[in-house]
Amino acid sequence: MSLDYRVPLRDMRFVIDEWIGAPAWWRSVPVWEDLDSAMAQQVLEEAARFVVERIAPLNAAGDLEGCRFEGGEVTMPAGFREAYADFVAAGWPTLALDTDAGGQGLPQLLEVALQEMLAAANHAWLMSPGLTHGATACLMAHGSDALQRDWLPKVASGEWLTTMCLSEPQAGSDLSLLRARAMPEPERDAWRIQGSKIFISGGDHDLTDNIVHLVLARLPHSPAGTRGLSLFVVPKWIAGANGERVRNGVHCEGIEKKMGLKASPTCSMHFENALGWLVGEPHRGLASMFVMMNAARLQVAMQGVGHAQVAWQRAHAYAHERAQMRAVSAPANYEGEPGQAAPIAFHPAMRRILLDLRATVEGERAIGYWIGYWLDVAARHPEAQERQAAGQLASLLTPIAKAFFTANGFTAASNALQVFGGYGYIHEYGVEQTVRDSRVAMLYEGTNEIQGIDLLVRKVLGDGGEALRGLLAHVNGEATCCAASGDAVLHDVGARLQALVAEVQRVTGEIERGSMGDRELPYRVADDYLALLGWLLLAFAWARTLRIVLDAAANDPFYAEKRSTAQYFFAYPLAAFDHRLSLIEAGCRAPLPHAQHAFSD
Amino acid sequence: MSLDYRVPLRDMRFVIDEWIGAPAWWRSVPVWEDLDSAMAQQVLEEAARFVVERIAPLNAAGDLEGCRFEGGEVTMPAGFREAYADFVAAGWPTLALDTDAGGQGLPQLLEVALQEMLAAANHAWLMSPGLTHGATACLMAHGSDALQRDWLPKVASGEWLTTMCLSEPQAGSDLSLLRARAMPEPERDAWRIQGSKIFISGGDHDLTDNIVHLVLARLPHSPAGTRGLSLFVVPKWIAGANGERVRNGVHCEGIEKKMGLKASPTCSMHFENALGWLVGEPHRGLASMFVMMNAARLQVAMQGVGHAQVAWQRAHAYAHERAQMRAVSAPANYEGEPGQAAPIAFHPAMRRILLDLRATVEGERAIGYWIGYWLDVAARHPEAQERQAAGQLASLLTPIAKAFFTANGFTAASNALQVFGGYGYIHEYGVEQTVRDSRVAMLYEGTNEIQGIDLLVRKVLGDGGEALRGLLAHVNGEATCCAASGDAVLHDVGARLQALVAEVQRVTGEIERGSMGDRELPYRVADDYLALLGWLLLAFAWARTLRIVLDAAANDPFYAEKRSTAQYFFAYPLAAFDHRLSLIEAGCRAPLPHAQHAFSD
Structure with missing residues (x-):
């Protein structure tokens, strides 16, 4: 039995080529006219080799050793x-960066697949280069020419790593409470930063010979709240008066002892008169920072997928190796003795867990890659209207994927642990580390509750339902195709999907109307609403999958498993859609009491 | 803000005095005629003082230091x-032990409350004395006079600690695969044990000057399977030929690196020609061991309650201290500035989490203590028929409590962690340790899946539904009382509870009928069926609570919180009952495919 991570290249190919049909679209995009399915596969195979050979083997050891x-x-x-040096030398950080900016110019879709692999192999290691793309995008969009000249090339290539310095002890989700200050330093045409930041991933390390911090701080006399925040580049090392390398006034004061991600240093940083350069306009720092955060949220979503994938693989392998108890039923081709202990993979309770994991992770992969595809459309489509619609769709889907996939990633890891019985609780089987590592993804880059509010209040109610209508049109289109099928199973799935869309429309209207007289209503139901759309998306993913595989070679076990997993998904896990719907309806109906006192004792 | 564990004495008193009404019953039992509410409270207050002052402060430090x-x-x-020495000196191990056997003879109900406190304060520490009661019960029921004379007094008092040596590498859930052997040692009227055991909690330690292992092994020519297992007492230290203290052939070969419970050594044990004495009849070891396991399962259930309690307390305290973002609404008596950041306890998403935690833990406390009460009735009621019915009810409820409470304990800890945001991931806030520690309770003493099978296949279907009818009669009795109320809210709750009972009866019948032609059916739905009954029990707990507090002083905040939590429970979390029902119906309808191949790549 091998519990090593294996990259699910076959499923990645299925999603990219068949579920999304990306290669057909690439042919229509000038910069990608030479990119085809085979070349994309080659890139992913090479990435998989690097990840499996160089990154995955450091995962358990890094957890034990820590920083x-x-x-x-x-x-x-x-x-x-x-x-990390080899990762940079091989050019992986610039996979999807524009060729103009020195990158390889490949689609975001492939970058999303790379992110999934890295997270599955070694989430803690991935934390170090995790902000490279966001920082690159931020500097490209908002940095002055001088800033871009001095910092962008080495940030983009990964030669220097970056951090995102937001949180302070009193300010986590609420950035309006930030206190860090910036005073003018006219001699250097720069600023002096003063303050403390916490929870800074990679605030210090020995991977690169410089670290470029992106720091939110307040200018003198700036407005209160988030509108008074400005963004600064604050490098660990700067050029002195004569061009020599000088240590800047930014120091790590300690690292946190955490539940997981032990090989990723979470630093308390102190900025003492540190030299920094303004990025973008004064007081507009949050907008610049959001460029980083949106990119980061999709990455975090793929961490959820990676965790679920590696947890499922390990549980699957273990369940086929471990024999306990006679089985009530066995696969048709099983050759074991009926009276002997059977692989636990045959026991119904374990099959339920393994099928839940598989249905979740494969459905999420389709949706996660689909978001990557829409980012490509938003960037490359010749027509502005299509670009705008694609961007809107990706922006709507991102908080859903971030919160839904990460919550599922943690649950998947814990459920996979259950398959191992007592062994699951032991470090050497790997799955307990996945439980610990995966938990953070529900907290950072905006807690999952913040994602729920972003989705429902800002992106659904805030735009009058336009973005949601765009999404539902895609889902309904698929539902209609399925419902039109002569195949009875597919027809029923299509009808079911149409009914789900109708339910989403109905309950969204109910929330909208209820919110008029009850301002708290959307905040009561936001988490359940996000999960409701999450289940809708998985249903969409499996409906399309079922439609595709219906025509595929029936004797290819890959398609046969897809078919049985799709049917399982609609029979069992999708019941969670109705559960979330009930909770939303409860939220529309029932008030939520405030606590009246601290404790009853 | 204090994140220290505080024992919920007020709620414990509510459950014991009002929800169960135990003191009224105690008066009718000769051995407890002097025991009243005040005295029971005094015992719990003293226990709480010991637990808070001596046990809780070792929890975080023990996790950091480990074994x-x-x-x-x-x-x-x-x-x-x-x-531990002070725990023994104060007599806590013998709280509920018969006075004849040197104990204090108090009700199991109080012992259950003590178990909850200890688990909440320091689960790892509790692991050491965790088997004392089971081993005592086992030796009292099955040990020969000589065994009882030599080992029982110091085992019962806690002066010597015990272990339960079942698992071997190839045999976890499936004890039929055990290989450890016992050969006769006629000279000592004893046996020589040979073999290896794993996952032995407290297999070695420095708490007591002897350790008494209870070991399952096979006699020569014993039948195959579980019917060939015999139980032995195998002490670490034995008397030599001249009465001197001699080291027995049992050794710890290593301890596991685990996800949590780091202050509890999980040992690999090797028995090399170790001297042991048979407990009970040859080949009947499993039956003797089950005496230990049943007692242990209720203890484990209370670990789930303890974890949920301490997680809820901490999240509640933190949420009232931590201010982020303006609130959409605030309690009537809140005096903060409207434009300022408000305690996160006011935000609807946090209120949902905190109310879920509270509704779960307080409902579970009522049910867990109720099981303790039925154990007392089973032991002390003057009429044999009542004792038998009470024992049957406790036996039906135990697997539900073990699996449902421990799964909820882990989820509660993780949800409480979410309230802390990024701080939750840091060791010093304590909640991440609770997540790690609580996870094991879903695995040991029979995985939660084993509990599901025990409940549905053995205890519901296996006895023709007799035990279930007994439970449902209690629930229906409560439902009828509530439904007869003139209070509209209570009336509706009663009607709802009646409907839940009817649904349980209906779906149990469906499972029973479906199982005739489909042997796998009950195994497909066992976990969901257990959870269904778990939600039914919480509904029962909150219905009775609501009925009690309806007549109580309306201006006592304790009762007011009970009322609003009960209403919240029926409005929101109970939707999970319908979700489980859907999943059971799916299991009755839809087959569960077997995996066709290992992986798709």
């Missing part, structure tokens, strides 16, 4: 530095 | 030995 903080400096676990 | 394994011996974290 060291000594004399104000962080030392990463053994092997991390070398693996 | 040390050196030279074949295990060293426990600092302070554990002293706290």
